[in-house]
Amino acid sequence: MPVPLYEAKAEFFRMLGHPVRIRVLELLQDGPLPVRDLLTAIDVEPSNLSQQLAVLRRSGIVTATRGGSTVVYELAGGDVAELLSSARRILSVLLAGQSELLEQLREAEGERKATA
CATH class of the missing domain: 1.10.10.10 (Winged helix-like DNA-binding domain superfamily/Winged helix DNA-binding domain)
Known part of the structure; x- marks a missing residue:
């Protein structure tokens, strides 16, 4: 099979x-x-x-x-290089998203401390 x-x-x-x-x-x-x-x-x-x-x-x-x-x-073959390039692009987007989330968390923590 x-x-x-x-x-x-x-x-x-x-x-x-x-x-x-x-x-x-x-x-x-x-x-x-x-x-x-x-x-x-x-x-x-x-x-x-x-x-x-x-x-x-x-x-x-x-x-x-x-x-x-x-x-x-x-x-x-050249397809492997293309795959690695695609992986770099995907990781860039994912890590940028994580960076934005981290910044939002820091801002929220700062606001929480300011109101405490």
Whole structure:
């Protein structure tokens, strides 16, 4: 029995649900990078980075090319960069909304103290 589309989408987002994986994808938006450059840019143990890269590779979201002892990773397609850009836009709106709510709460607290 085929997996329903909503379950496949949920699995896709679960695969993205790790900070190191998101950071790798952000870095690869600017082009292919060798593992040593990813390690320099991300403060994690090599074994942790290797695990996260393996998850991204198995999912097909990144590809790896070996040249001698160097492994270079790159995004498998431009849609990932577009997804990350969309996520930034959504977060900007959400965080702006939270900032406005926080300001309203502070104003209400100030008014409460002034009348007390």
